[in-house]
Amino acid sequence: MQNFSYYNPTRIIFGKGQIAAVAAQIPAGSKVLVTYGGGSIKRNGVYDQVAAALKAHAWLEFGGIEPNPRYETLMRAVEIVKREGVDFILAVGGGSVADGSKFIAAAALFEGADPWDILGKRAPVSAALPLGVVLTLPATGSESNTFAVISREATGEKYGFGSEHCYPRFAVLDPETTYSLPPRQVANGIVDAFVHTIEQYLTYPVGAELQDRFAEGILQTLIRVGPQVLAQPQDYVLRANLMWTATLALNGLIGCGVPQDWATHMIGHELTAEYGLDHARTLAVVLPGVWRHSRTGKQAKLLQFAERVWGLHEGSETERIEAAIERTEAFFKSLGVECTLAGNGVADSKVAAERISARLAAHGMTALGERGSIDPAAVRAILSSR
Amino acid sequence: MQNFSYYNPTRIIFGKGQIAAVAAQIPAGSKVLVTYGGGSIKRNGVYDQVAAALKAHAWLEFGGIEPNPRYETLMRAVEIVKREGVDFILAVGGGSVADGSKFIAAAALFEGADPWDILGKRAPVSAALPLGVVLTLPATGSESNTFAVISREATGEKYGFGSEHCYPRFAVLDPETTYSLPPRQVANGIVDAFVHTIEQYLTYPVGAELQDRFAEGILQTLIRVGPQVLAQPQDYVLRANLMWTATLALNGLIGCGVPQDWATHMIGHELTAEYGLDHARTLAVVLPGVWRHSRTGKQAKLLQFAERVWGLHEGSETERIEAAIERTEAFFKSLGVECTLAGNGVADSKVAAERISARLAAHGMTALGERGSIDPAAVRAILSSR
Incomplete structure (x- = not known):
């Protein structure tokens, strides 16, 4: 067996009806950006459950994160984060939304000149906004790991990055959210x-x-x-x-x-x-x-x-x-x-x-x-x- | 499957020669209490490895934690922690030392009148000193869980308690330390x-x-x-x-x-x-x-x-x-x-x-x-x- 280090601090909250638990996991007074994908969460009731859970929080939303999430799209979210003073990201969706939200969280606090360097030059991530996930698609494991894979439309590149700062603080896994996939x-x-x-x-x-x-x-x-x-x-x-x-x-x-x-x-x-x-x-x-x-x-x-x-x-x-x-x-x-x-x-x-x-x-x-x-x-x- | 919550933030550092890694895991400037049991760590080289790792830290030691660790013994350590301003506990040993050290960490910050209440009355633990473990005996899992079982000599009682505050921050598992058990x-x-x-x-x-x-x-x-x-x-x-x-x-x-x-x-x-x-x-x-x-x-x-x-x-x-x-x-x-x-x-x-x-x-x-x-x-x- 090789030497190893293992550290995974994501809190898993698993089961029916658990989306309500996000309320207690996001610090009161946070300004939350709810990120999501193509909008299926608005049809299957997940969006409404998240909205109900966040009724005591200030929050705004950013939809449209694609499968194979795009750098160009995510940078628009980074702009919103900076402009609106967002200090917590809540990703609602599958691996693409989680991956994209990790990049948003890291890029928002990136101190280098160009956040693309996190991907293209493997520039180290020294901080990220806190992130939670409401998972709706079991697949990538992104809800409790450090990794994300991001594509750049302009150049056709697809790169991964990983940082302990990008571990979701929590991940809600309600199997009922997956019925309509x-x-x-x-x-x-x-x-x-x-x-x-x-x-x-x-x-x-x-x-x-x-x-x-x-x-x-x-x-x-x-x-x-x-x-x-x-x-x-x-x-x-x-x-x-x-x-x-x-x-x-x-x-x-x-x-x-x-x-x-x-x-x-x-x-x-x-x-x-x-x-x-x-x-x-x-x-x-x-x-x-x-x-x-x-x-x-x-x-x-x-x-x-x-x-x-x-x-x-x-x-x-x-x-x-x-x-x-x-x-x-x-x-x-x-x-x-x-x-x-x-x-x-x-x-x-x-x-x-x-x-x-x-x-x-x-x-x-x-x-x-x-x-x-x-x-x-x-x-x-x-x-x-x- | 029942609903559940799972959270385990202990960083596992596993393998040969890894005791040296404690140096980077304990904040510089900490005052460390190294806790141990009957002294076998002084014969098998583990104590020397820990001492070498802590050469840049201020530290003192507390030996003599028994198998089925005793409240009476542990309260002597709590006294030392308070008197000396210890702010980090490093448990070196097996499950009894880890368990005992969790109690020391919790009792040192306990705000009630009598720390025995943590055990005897299941009084909630709202804080604990940060704790690391150098494990020398695979058995109890205490190195990465919240639990401890403590005995009271005076009354013959044996009770458990658990608190997320007692999760070790890290646990070093070097299998070579177990050769001499x-x-x-x-x-x-x-x-x-x-x-x-x-x-x-x-x-x-x-x-x-x-x-x-x-x-x-x-x-x-x-x-x-x-x-x-x-x-x-x-x-x-x-x-x-x-x-x-x-x-x-x-x-x-x-x-x-x-x-x-x-x-x-x-x-x-x-x-x-x-x-x-x-x-x-x-x-x-x-x-x-x-x-x-x-x-x-x-x-x-x-x-x-x-x-x-x-x-x-x-x-x-x-x-x-x-x-x-x-x-x-x-x-x-x-x-x-x-x-x-x-x-x-x-x-x-x-x-x-x-x-x-x-x-x-x-x-x-x-x-x-x-x-x-x-x-x-x-x-x-x-x-x-x-």
Whole structure:
């Protein structure tokens, strides 16, 4: 096991009817900016619950944060924060709203000349406005981690940043808020949480037995509840399991003391930037390719995954590994998520392979994966096969 | 799944050589009281590492905190804190030192007339001195939770308290500090972590699938690494797995949204108070009795435990449950921990049953367990059978 540091101070407030609890979590006298996305919260009652909870607070709102939230949009919110003297951000939505709100919180207090430097130059974040989250889409784990991924429309760039200052102070997770989600977003969230777990688990063994068990527990739970949530969208217990599982998939815990991969995410981000594919769908496309390409280096963990997560005990090692990859692809497909470029509307995989490989090289990402062994040629090979 | 709130802000700093990290975690200019137990840290090099880490801080020390830390001892430390203007506590040791230090931290700022009220009258704790922990014994989880159990010598009472103000700011977990532990303490720690997990897991199902998987992962890890740690005490990876697992067993995570039992602990505390038995040994005695007594109410979870943790798939339900209980007893015995009163030097179980039942009744604990169904008669039945 590698040395590690783990710190996660986000207060999770989980369950039915808990949106009312935000009132006690935001200091009295705060001026709150409620941030949200496309407005679904106004149709499903979440906005009204938030408004009721904030009745004793001064607050204003900023809607329109996109999926793959845009720097340009977020900077308009930063202007409002500064102009209006906002001192607390309440993000209401999914991972994009949470991510975008982390950037708003950090950019509002950024002391450098250009807040883009937080993303483009990895300028350190030394402070951020306090942030709370009312989560409505289980997927990214952004509600209790330090990370955010932001896109710049003008240049087509997509970068991440992370800072302890951006940990949400609290996150309200009410599974009932997820009943009205479109099935496509639910499926994407399941795939996203699954691949987050894989990036921290499916590398090489370092004897981190409990981290492995926890990761396997997350994967088993997603496999069991994922398709059922889509089939029974009003089932509270299924929704609750999915919501809590997606949070635990990327709150730092299962990544403690283990090597991490993240090649699938890095390649996937470029696919989203180039072709506009949903984040989760890029992961479903790339992951099986990364596995087949890195089969030797990942052999021990692929076998453990095959046995413990998929219950595959028969056949040669190669057969078990291939079966585990095929089961995973079938699982994604059972959620309605296609695992090929063509299935996602990108007809020529050779062209995509060239473009994405070039994009990664241009961004200096030429040594991806837990061993840094995924170079531009490997990216081309991986994507050509998809 | 039940509604829950989860908040755990303790920063975990895990691994070889990490004691040096305390220097950066304690504010410069603090006056630190280093608290410890019987002095083993002076023989195994931990004290010297702490002293080296604190070379730029003003600090003094308070040794002699006992197993089952005593109110009388701790109040002497509170006196020192007040007299010397201590503003940070650094606990160096196992669960007893961490527990005792939480009480010192809370009592030093207690505004009521008598700090005993925190324990005896459950007086609320509204503030506590900041506390850090250098853990040397994996067992109680006290290094990253809010709880402490304190005994009063004068009256033979043993009470717990908990407050968010008592969360350690940080906990350093260096598995190398545990190499020199006596096997008896290691074994006790394994049993303690095992039973902490059971108290939060083995009740009745509420559809909390991930919490179940995590609990089962902890139990499986303890079962695998426990005996091996005793056999290979210098094995770093085994020690690291045990240390991290014991922390996760009682940091609040697996208890989220599930019913909890704690009858075994409540009965066990009285056995320690009455007969001076090691805490973990009382748990090993009581737990199988609680299971057999509550077999009907716990049936579904006992079967899940039998199947997922012990791999028992054959035989009738009754046979599988009894086999799981026997496997657990055999596991405790394989660690050198006896599971009967006689094996722990209490010859007459009937007398013990009467005494403990009376003690619990005197402390108002007449409705223990996840359903409140363990009354004094049940306690007598449970202990008579042990």
